[in-house]
Amino acid sequence: MTALLEVENLAKSFQISRKHRVDAVKGVSFRIEEGQTYGLVGESGSGKSTVARMVARLTEPTSGVVRFAGDDVTRLDRAQRQQYRQDVQIVFQDPFGALNPRMTVEELITEPLVVHRRGTASDRGSRARDLVERVGLPVSSLARKPVDFSGGQRQRIMIARALALQPRLIVADEPVSALDVSVQAQVLNLLKDLQEEFGLSYLFISHDLSVVEFISDQIGVMYLGELIEEGAKRDIYANPQQPYTRSLIEAIPTIEGRS
Amino acid sequence: MLRYLGMRLLALLPTVAVPLILVFLLLRLAPGDPAALLLGDSATPEQVEALRETLGLNAALPVQFGRFLVDVLTLNLGESIFLGKPVVEVIPQYALVTLEISFFALVVALVLGIGLGALGAFRDGRPAGRIATALSIVGISIPQFVTALILIVVFASGLHWFNVGGFVPLSQGYFPHLRSIALPALALGIAESAIVARITRGSILDVIREPFVTTARSLGVKPSRIASVQIIRVAALPIITVSGLLVASLLSGSAVVETIFGIPGMGRLLLDAVSRRDYQLVQGVVLFTGVFVILVNLVVDLYYAVVDPRVQLGRKSS
Amino acid sequence: MTAPLLDIRELSVTASTASGPYDAVREVSLEIPRAGAVAMVGESGSGKSLTALAVAGLLGEKLTPTGSILFDGEELVGMPAARRREIAGRRIGFVFQEPMSSLHPILTVGQQIDEGLRAHYDMTTRQRADRVRELLATVGLSNTRDIVGDRIGQLSGGMRQRVMIAMAISCEPELIIADEPTTALDVTLQRQVIDLLASLRERLGLSLMLITHDLGVVAETCEQAVVMYGGQVVERGDTRTLLHEPAHDYTKALVLSIPTLGDTRRRLPTVASVAPWLSDTRQIPLADRPLTEMSQIAPDHWVRSTTAKDAA
Numbered sequence: 001m002t003a004l005l006e007v008e009n010l011a012k013s014f015q016i017s018r019k020h021r022v023d024a025v026k027g028v029s030f031r032i033e034e035g036q037t038y039g040l041v042g043e044s045g046s047g048k049s050t051v052a053r054m055v056a057r058l059t060e061p062t063s064g065v066v067r068f069a070g071d072d073v074t075r076l077d078r079a080q081r082q083q084y085r086q087d088v089q090i091v092f093q094d095p096f097g098a099l100n101p102r103m104t105v106e107e108l109i110t111e112p113l114v115v116h117r118r119g120t121a122s123d124r125g126s127r128a129r130d131l132v133e134r135v136g137l138p139v140s141s142l143a144r145k146p147v148d149f150s151g152g153q154r155q156r157i158m159i160a161r162a163l164a165l166q167p168r169l170i171v172a173d174e175p176v177s178a179l180d181v182s183v184q185a186q187v188l189n190l191l192k193d194l195q196e197e198f199g200l201s202y203l204f205i206s207h208d209l210s211v212v213e214f215i216s217d218q219i220g221v222m223y224l225g226e227l228i229e230e231g232a233k234r235d236i237y238a239n240p241q242q243p244y245t246r247s248l249i250e251a252i253p254t255i256e257g258r259s
Numbered sequence: 260m261l262r263y264l265g266m267r268l269l270a271l272l273p274t275v276a277v278p279l280i281l282v283f284l285l286l287r288l289a290p291g292d293p294a295a296l297l298l299g300d301s302a303t304p305e306q307v308e309a310l311r312e313t314l315g316l317n318a319a320l321p322v323q324f325g326r327f328l329v330d331v332l333t334l335n336l337g338e339s340i341f342l343g344k345p346v347v348e349v350i351p352q353y354a355l356v357t358l359e360i361s362f363f364a365l366v367v368a369l370v371l372g373i374g375l376g377a378l379g380a381f382r383d384g385r386p387a388g389r390i391a392t393a394l395s396i397v398g399i400s401i402p403q404f405v406t407a408l409i410l411i412v413v414f415a416s417g418l419h420w421f422n423v424g425g426f427v428p429l430s431q432g433y434f435p436h437l438r439s440i441a442l443p444a445l446a447l448g449i450a451e452s453a454i455v456a457r458i459t460r461g462s463i464l465d466v467i468r469e470p471f472v473t474t475a476r477s478l479g480v481k482p483s484r485i486a487s488v489q490i491i492r493v494a495a496l497p498i499i500t501v502s503g504l505l506v507a508s509l510l511s512g513s514a515v516v517e518t519i520f521g522i523p524g525m526g527r528l529l530l531d532a533v534s535r536r537d538y539q540l541v542q543g544v545v546l547f548t549g550v551f552v553i554l555v556n557l558v559v560d561l562y563y564a565v566v567d568p569r570v571q572l573g574r575k576s577s
Numbered sequence: 578m579t580a581p582l583l584d585i586r587e588l589s590v591t592a593s594t595a596s597g598p599y600d601a602v603r604e605v606s607l608e609i610p611r612a613g614a615v616a617m618v619g620e621s622g623s624g625k626s627l628t629a630l631a632v633a634g635l636l637g638e639k640l641t642p643t644g645s646i647l648f649d650g651e652e653l654v655g656m657p658a659a660r661r662r663e664i665a666g667r668r669i670g671f672v673f674q675e676p677m678s679s680l681h682p683i684l685t686v687g688q689q690i691d692e693g694l695r696a697h698y699d700m701t702t703r704q705r706a707d708r709v710r711e712l713l714a715t716v717g718l719s720n721t722r723d724i725v726g727d728r729i730g731q732l733s734g735g736m737r738q739r740v741m742i743a744m745a746i747s748c749e750p751e752l753i754i755a756d757e758p759t760t761a762l763d764v765t766l767q768r769q770v771i772d773l774l775a776s777l778r779e780r781l782g783l784s785l786m787l788i789t790h791d792l793g794v795v796a797e798t799c800e801q802a803v804v805m806y807g808g809q810v811v812e813r814g815d816t817r818t819l820l821h822e823p824a825h826d827y828t829k830a831l832v833l834s835i836p837t838l839g840d841t842r843r844r845l846p847t848v849a850s851v852a853p854w855l856s857d858t859r860q861i862p863l864a865d866r867p868l869t870e871m872s873q874i875a876p877d878h879w880v881r882s883t884t885a886k887d888a889a
Contacts, residue, residue: 043763044734180620181790185834185845192844207763214836214845237838251768253793254837255820470679473635477673478693478744479665488692492683567683569730 002070003031004201005055005169010064012050024050026225027064032169032218037195037202039216039233041209041248046222049173052205056090056171057081068169086116089162093174095154099146105132105157106142112164131160135190152183156190163194171203176211188215209248213237221245263564263571267557278549282542283327287316299536331546337539339532346543350525354547356426357517357524360444361509367448368505372455373498379456380463381486392460398453403512407446407519414442424521443516451508458501462494469493496567503559507552580650582752582784583609583632588644588654590627590636602627603809603868604644609752609801614778614785616795616816618831619805622864625788628805629754632786633671634661649751667697670745672755676737680729686713686740687725693747712743716773735766739773746777753777754786759794771798792835796820801877804828806855807864810871814878824880826852854883 012025025047032038042048053059055066057076066074073084089112092098099108109131110124119127132141135156146154155175162170172191176184192215194200206212212219219236221229221244229242240246294310295302302310311317315326330336336346375391382388415423427439466472467490475485514526525544532540564570590602602624609615617625631642634653646653648664656664665671673679681689687709694705706725713719716739729737738758745753755774759767775798778785787799795802796816803813804827812825823829830851836842849856855863869882 043765182620182830182834182848185836185847186849188836189844189847209764210836210838210840213838214840214842234839248764249838251764252838253767253771253791253797255792255796255832470673470675471681474671474673474679474741474744475681475692476635477633477665477671478748479662479667479696480692481662481696484692484696489681489684492681569683569728 004034004069005032005203006065006067007031007051007055008065008067010051010054010066011062012047012054012059013062023225025054025061028222028225028227030218030220030227030230032201032203034168034201035195035199036217037204037215039204039206039212039219040222041206041212041219042222043207043248045224047225048205048207048222051222052090052171052173052203055169055203056088057084058090082116086165087167088169088171089165089167090171090173091155091158091162091175093177095151095158095178096146098158099154101146104143104145105137105149108146108157109142109161109164112161116165118165127164128160131163132157134163134194135160136186150183151179152187155179155183155187159187159190159194163198166198167200169201169203171205173205174207175204177206177208184211191215209252221248260564260571264561267560271553271557274553275550278546278553279328279331280324282545282549283324285538285542285545287320287323336543336546339540340537341532341535342537342540346539349528349540350543350547353523353525353528356440356522357510357513357526360440360447360516360522360524361506361513363440363444364447364451364509364513365502365505367445368451368455368509369502371449372452373459374456375452376456376459377463379460380467383460383464391456395453395456395460398449399457401450403446403450403515404519406449407443407516410442410446411519424519426520426522440522443520443522446516446519447509447512450512451505455498455501455505458497459494462497463490466490466494492566496563499559499563499566503552503556506555510548510552579611581608582611582613582649583786584645584647585628585632586645586647588628588631588642588646590624590631591641591643593639593641601640601808602631603807603864605803605805605810606871607803607810607813609784609786611751612778612782612784613801614787614799616799616802617786617788617805618790618792618795618802620790622807623805624808625805626756629671629756629786629788633669633754634665635671662696666693666750667748668750668752670748670750670753672738672741672745672753672758674757675761676734676741677729680737680741682730683728685726685728686732690740690744690747693744697748708747712747713740715746715777716740716743717769718743734762735769738762738766738770742770742773742777746781746783749781750783752784752786754788756788757790758787759789759791767794774798792820792832804831807862809863809868810879810881812878812880814875818875818878824874824878826883827855830855 008029010025010028011023014022014024016022028047028051030038040048040051050059054061057073061074064074065072068084068087073080076084103111106125106128109128113119113124113127128142129139132139137153137156137160141149141157146157149157175191176187179187188211191202195202202215204212204215213233213236216233219231219233220227221236221242223244229236229240229245236245237249240249294316295307298306298310315323318326334347338345339349342349372395375395378391379388379395382391411423415421421438421442425439427435429436472485472489475489511526513524514530516522517524517527518530525548529541529544532544585605585607587604587606588602589600589604592599592601605624605628607615617628619625627636627640630636632646632648632653634656636642642654644654648669653661687706690709690712691705694700694708698705700708709725710719713724718724718736718739724732724736729740732740742758753774758774759770762770771794774785777783785799787795789795799816801814802816802819804811804819804825806827812819812823812828819828820832823832827848830846830848833846833851834848836845854860871879871881873879
């Protein structure tokens with residue numbers, strides 16, 4: 001069965017100055033099956049966000065291939081990118097910066113529909129109502145602006161917006177890292193519910209191994225631009241192969257405390 | 260630091276090119292024949308043609324510019340038609356007077372401006388702060404000549420501390436000389452202090468809110484020391500930047516006070532030269548002022564780099 | 578039993594806002610024993626940071642503390658500013674959350690640590706320079722290159738946090754208040770900072786007030802914990818007890834809603850599912866309701882009661 005997303009030897013280098021080149025991502029390969037969540041975990045500088053941006057086609061890879069539903073989407077022209085954007089959406093970390101403060105929630109959620117010219121105005125209106133309820137916000141939210149909402153609520157707005165085009169894959173770059181602990185739980189639950197209801201696939205990026213383990217089916221560990229270990233969620237925790245993965249696990253403070 | 264200096268000097272070249280090109284075009288863009296303009300209405304066509312030859316106005320434009328550059332570099336700036344002397348002999352004495360007044364005015368502007376601005380910032384919301392801020396707003400609104408006239412009325416005609424105008428050269432005594440330039444320098448300085456005050460206040464208020472100020476408080480550092488060491492270091496940066504522009508403002512504003520107070524400075528020289536169409540002199544003064552301001556800004560840039568070494572790395576300072 | 582180093586009794590912090598005064602912290606009481614470590618746990622808006630700032634004397638102009646904060650027997654609330662400054666840094670040190678913005682952007686590391694020393698000690702320049710190097714070594718920054726002359730922009734995130742800690746301990750305080758010192762850091766750096774704080778506690782006999790929302794960090798570093806919600810203390814006591822047998826609904830929700838490694842749950846409990854009365858938006862928020870009593874349910878375990886009418 002063809003995976004929904006296949007990434008092969010993806011690499012990205014940045015030429016900082018004549019002598020200085022940064023290899024942010026070096027030859028990363030993985031697959032995401034339909035309806036599954038692939039969690040990419042790593043610390044800052046590991047390259048995980050760069051991978052997310054390349055999959056979401058916000059950045060061009062220096063080399064390597066990205067295949068979506070079997071088709072090569074690495075080098076797309078404008079029209080093809082438009083189509084790809086409808087299939088793959090991205091949710092960012094910062095709920096405060098990612099939403100235009102001058103737009104109402106309804107405008108924000110329907111903006112992707114407007115850009116891709118989907119549906120009439122009344123279609124869009126009812127879609128906005130559906131989506132806002134689906135993410136657990138009252139319909140009255142539609143007329144308000146982001147400033148009226150908390151971090152967790154704004155993140156839900158972002159998720160509603162990402163769902164507008166009925167994508168098949170959502171790339172979530174640290175979507176809960178800036179949220180309070182209890183709100184984090186709500187958003188994670190929401191993401192899981194939506195996945196079940198719509199058959200979504202997720203590429204979930206985070207530095208928090210516990211969160212990644214909770215939400216993912218497959219986990220990839222990144223270190224200095226390379227994917228050093230990969231496995232099903234239970235295996236990574238129960239049987240870490242690489243020393244880095246082990247140190248990552250051991251570093252996490254737990255409620256049990258240290259003995 | 261040396262590398263930074265080198266880069267700034269390199270950046271200087273295109274900047275200096277601008278006044279040079281403008282001055283070059285000044286004469287040649289004036290409507291009518293430049294030579295005819297120089298000679299006036301009573302000139303004969305032969306005289307005009309002769310002057311054209313002398314000035315090299317018949318050559319191609321790039322060639323003219325080349326000769327112009329050579330002239331500038333060898334300080335061959337022509338002769339003042341009305342004063343009958345080479346431009347390079349005329350300018351220095353006037354320039355010195357203007358620079359002296361501008362220097363004192365700069366001191367006044369910075370001391371008064373930073374003082375008012377700091378007061379407005381550290382006593383923000385309290386009476387002293389509000390008065391200071393109000394004063395600086397008033398200061399921005401009042402034109403220089405009004406300030407000058409007020410000063411004359413109060414201190415010269417009223418209190419007789421100063422003369423109502425007139426310039427006493429240094430050769431006639433130190434104190435009389437200073438007395439004659441005190442009011443013009445004050446007038447000029449007060450007018451410019453308002454901008455300095457506004458920028459100082461805004462800058463300090465921004466820095467006060469920064470988290471690192473709280474850290475200093477947590478260490479028990481006295482507020483006066485936090486202000487003088489930590490806050491000033493960062494807040495001074497915009498003020499230093501503005502100083503460079505301030506110098507340009509002062510040099511041009513000097514023309515106003517020189518006219519009011521009857522001071523033989525470069526500003527008045529320029530105004531007279533313009534009204535008399537003494538093109539060579541105008542050209543000389545504009546060139547001098549332009550290059551001077553550029554050099555001052557270079558010094559300001561270097562000083563900025565000393566206060567905030569991050570600039571040398573080529574990254575932004577914020 | 579010796580008196581606690583820090584004894585907070587019914588501390589309230591009132592904010593004067595455009596729409597009137599508002600109690601951001603309500604009658605908080607807690608104790609920190611000498612060489613003890615207490616964690617202030619809560620989410621944003623709980624009042625934990627404001628409580629810490631009140632102890633350190635760093636509240637902004639619009640925030641007024643009332644009640645009592647006894648530090649080694651001395652009353653901090655209403656203390657004259659000059660005496661406050663003597664205590665700040667010398668007896669109470671503060672580690673801030675974001676070292677990038679909490680450290681001076683232009684002054685060097687050496688100059689910044691120097692400021693604290695100058696404020697409290699009469700040392701020569703040479704002596705201060707030696708002390709700076711000593712401090713950097715204590716926080717583990719000496720085997721890397723000499724950073725005394727560096728500005729913070731030239732350091733990595735972990736190094737910056739260590740510089741922050743070095744500054745906080747520079748004048749040998751008895752109490753260190755650390756506001757989310759690990760939140761902005763990667764997991765491995767987090768571990769280093771936690772270990773560093775623990776070793777410093779042991780070596781220097783420091784008391785620690787640790788503000789965090791990370792229950793794992795709490796479990797590993799502090800013997801006692803104070804859980805805050807809506808500006809008030811909802812539960813406090815021995816850390817193990819609190820985390821394994823939480824009595825207050827909010828604490829329960831907090832403990833249950835965090836995913837842990839090896840977690841087999843399909844959905845995470847949230848405050849809404851564990852304690853619906855707390856998050857029900859149709860009711861008055863807890864922060865605005867009158868305070869109920871704190872009752873002691875075990876030698877080292879207090880919980881704020883939730884009366885019948887709250888649970889309706």
